[in-house]
Amino acid sequence: MSATPLLELRGIDKSFGPVQVLRNVALSAYPGEVTALVGDNGAGKSTLVKCISGIHPTDAGEFVFDGRPVSINNPREAAGLGIEVVYQDLALCDNLDIVQNMFLGREKRSGIVLDEPTMEQMAAETLAGLSVRTVKSLRQHVSSLSGGQRQTVAIAKAVLWNSRLVILDEPTAALGVAQTAQVLELVRRLADNGLAVVLISHNMNDVFAVSDRIAALYLGQMVAQVRTTDITHAQVVELITAGRSGGLGLAADTGANGNGAPADSTTGGVS
Amino acid sequence: MSTTAVTQEGPAAVAPPSSIGSHIRDYWRRVRGGDIGALPAVAGLLALCTIFSIMRPSFLTAGNFANLLTQGAAVTLIAMGLxxxxxxxxxxxxxxxxxxxxxxxxxxxxxxxxxxxxxxVLAAVLTGLVIGTALGFLVAKVGIPSFVVTLAGFLAFQGVVLLLMEEGRNISVRDPVLVAIANNNMSPVLGWALAAFAVAGFAAVQLLxxxxxxxxxxxxxxLAVVLGRIVMLALVLGIAVYVLNLERSRNVLITSLKGVPIVVPIxxxxxxxxxxxxxxxxxxxxxxxxxxxxxAARRAGINVDRIRxxxxxxxxxxAAIGGIVAASRANSVDPNTGGSNVLLYAVGAAVIGGTSLFGGKGRVLDAVLxxxxxxxxANGMGLMGYSSGVKYVVTGVVLLLAASVDALSRRRAAATGNR
Structure with a gap:
């Protein structure tokens, strides 16, 4: 779609004490596209997300946001740029309703009084903009929502704030089939509305269903970032598990093995 | 928001205007789903009042009603803070x-x-503020569980009271203003005026x-429900003020005793x-x-420690305000002020009213109910002539009952996916 990335990371290094978690990582996220970030457990996905959202400072490397070099030192600065993260464990308060959750920490006020009508209206408009039709009332407690609906609220919360880049950490991990489809549809709609979306997922079906690009991390290194249409299921699995697949990924120690996709891949897809 | 295409039909706009019938059905569904709110407290209050009125007609007199209010005031104030x-x-x-x-x-x-x-009064309130700041600091910043911090406070403050009373002396409070708080009444006219003001204020807020x-x-x-609420408040306040404005003195020639106790508007x-x-x-x-x-609160940028x-x-x-009212009512302060059952009554009041011990659910109104x-x-059992032993046991059972209602409604709510 668009030629210039909204967020571009170059040469990101990050160590926790003696352990180097990210090594010279580059990542681009384009507006209007879903970039899937894949990698095995411990590959550094979560660390990378926390670096982008300002929770962890990086040791080296540069951030380019919207063509300008920026530095992100804390979550507030990330939010200021329009970067929102939807975490795996959702971070919703069960005892509050949908509107209260969406505006938590950033309530609209008139004077010292909460401006409930404005908040309710904005929440309704945001959900309508995402074509969410599944919630009955905006004033129902989040505790009464299904897993998919909660995820929807968490995502809607992220896009409420003129956000431009939304990072989703395993949004479908705990969902059933129908709810997964619902959330993926929502993820696609975010991108179609012009946002840059980074989707972290272990589920190859989800990744191929919804993403435009795939970025694969392997042991802290970005081994490939390619268009989803240019890569196969099996290749992605190889990138995740071995760090290379055919001509993609890390340079092989024993020489490259041609440029075709290896046909002997036994994995038909990771769940 | 500006990044999303805004259409005019949101979930809120699509929903049909609710009728009274659907409102009641909604409420009933919430109750069945475990969100019972103040229902047990109100039901319990009505049941208790009915039982005591039948067994001891003196329970249902204006004099006893006024008594009840001043008796419960200190505990209620402490419960509101709790x-x-x-x-x-x-x-x-x-x-x-x-x-x-x-x-x-x-x-x-x-x-x-x-x-x-x-x-x-200022000194007492400031003392309370300092105590609370210290407790809060120890809980939030040092990280000691609140149970332990306040248990230590429970023991230490008991000692502090003794020290301030110089080993058990009893200091009388004679200041007319302080004594008036829990012992004097407002003039009947003022009572009506405040009640009218309260109803008008409530109506204005609700209708706006x-x-x-x-x-x-x-x-x-x-609209009928909104109006119903206003009428309800007007009825409750009206009856209360009317009863309290009746003459309660046994001998009008010696002294006249009528009006709303001053502690009620406080x-x-x-x-x-x-x-x-x-x-x-x-x-x-x-x-x-x-x-x-x-x-979730921390991630939303809320300063959790400051809230705690x-x-x-x-x-x-x-609690300081409760202590002032207690001192006023007793006309004195002794080493047992705020001691014995006051705390448990206050915790009991909050929980019986519907505040959850598990956090996240409760209203200040719960403490009052x-x-x-x-x-x-306490009042009814006293009138029935039971010993304080029986009173303690019954209050303990009621507290346990309230806590079980809380726990069970949570379980029910979890089962129906409603908190």
């Missing part, structure tokens, strides 16, 4: 003796040192809210103020958020 701590899922076991310490400070300043009453929401096309409670004002803080300000919203999911410290400050300050239940039990 609601804030309970909302975070914390506990303040020291609130009872904190109120004792503040009462002792009050008595010392006004009687021993001879300062005017307002200086004494209704209009504002209607104008924006948001879901509204049916509780009412604090009830309105704290309810406003909890429901209509972002600070109150953040208290609920921290009580519901601390991690502040609720202990509110709790101890309300629960305080009324506790006061009715």
């Amino acid at each position: 609601v804030f701590v309970l909302l975070l899922g914390e506990i303040d076991l020291s609130a009872g003796f904190a109120s004792g310490v503040c009462a002792a400070v009050l008595a010392n300043v006004v009687t021993v040192l001879g300062y005017p009453w307002y200086v004494a 809210r209704y209009r504002k929401r209607a104008a924006r096309g948001l879901i509204n409670d049916p 509780i009412a004002v604090l009830l309105v103020v704290w309810t406003f803080v909890l429901k209509r300000t972002s600070y109150g919203r953040h208290i609920y958020a921290v009580g519901g999911n601390k991690e 410290i502040s609720v202990f400050m509110i709790c101890s300050t309300m 629960g305080g009324a239940v506790v006061a009715v039990i």
Whole structure:
């Protein structure tokens, strides 16, 4: 779609004490596209997300946001740029309703009084903009929502704030089939509305269903970032598990093995 | 928002305007789903009053009604503060003796040192504020569980009261203003005026809210329900003021005793103020958020430690006000002020009223309703001539009952996916 990335990371290094978690990582996220970030457990996905959202400072490397070099030192600065993260464990308060959750920490006020009508209206408009039709009332407690609906609220919360880049950490991990489809549809709609979306997922079906690009991390290194249409299921699995697949990924120690996709891949897809 | 295409039909706009029938059905569904709110407290209050009225006709007299209000006032005030701590899922076991310490400070300043009453009240309230800040700091910043911190406070403050009373002496409080708080009544006219003002204020707030929401096309409670609430409040206040304005003196020639006790509007004002803080300000919203999911609150940029410290400050300050009322009612402060059953009655009041011990659920009104239940039990059992032993046992059973209702409604709510 668009030629210039909204967020571009170059040469990101990050160590926790003696352990180097990210090594010279580059990542681009384009507006209007879903970039899937894949990698095995411990590959550094979560660390990378926390670096982008300002929770962890990086040791080296540069951030380019919207063509300008920026530095992100804390979550507030990330939010200021329009970067929102939807975490795996959702971070919703069960005892509050949908509107209260969406505006938590950033309530609209008139004077010292909460401006409930404005908040309710904005929440309704945001959900309508995402074509969410599944919630009955905006004033129902989040505790009464299904897993998919909660995820929807968490995502809607992220896009409420003129956000431009939304990072989703395993949004479908705990969902059933129908709810997964619902959330993926929502993820696609975010991108179609012009946002840059980074989707972290272990589920190859989800990744191929919804993403435009795939970025694969392997042991802290970005081994490939390619268009989803240019890569196969099996290749992605190889990138995740071995760090290379055919001509993609890390340079092989024993020489490259041609440029075709290896046909002997036994994995038909990771769940 | 600007990044999303805004269409005119949102979930709120699509929803049909609710009728009275659907409103009642909705309420019933919530109750069945475990969101019972103040229902047990109100039902219990009605049942207790009915039983006591039948068994002891003297229970249902204007004199006893006024008595009840002043008896329950101190516990209710402490319970109102405890609601804030309970909302975070914390506990303040020291609130009872904190109120004792503040009462002792009050008595010392006004009687021993001879300062005017307002200086004494200020000193007592400031003492409460300092105690709360210290407790909150230890809980939030040092990281000691609130149960332990306030248990230590419970023991230590008991000692502080003794020290301030110089080993068990009893200091009388004679200042006319202080004594008036729990012992004098407002003139009947003033009582009616305040009641009318309260109803008018409530009506204005409710109707304005209704209009504002209607104008924006948001879901509204049916107008009949809104009006019903206003009429209900007017009825309750009207009956209460009417009864309290009856002559209660046994011999009118010696003294006339009628009017609303002065402590009632004090509780009412604090009830309105704290309810406003909890429901209509972002600070109150953040208290609920921290009580519901601390991690979510932290990620939303809420300063969790500040919220935790502040609720202990509110709790101890309300305990100070409770202590002042207790001192006023007894005309004196002794080492047992705020001691024995005061704390447990206060916790019981909050829980009986519907505040959850697990955090995240509760209202200041709960403390008032629960305080009324506790006061009715103590008063009614006293009239029946039971010993204090029986009173303790019954109050304990009621507290246990309330806590079980809380726990069971949570289980039911979890089963129906409704909290």
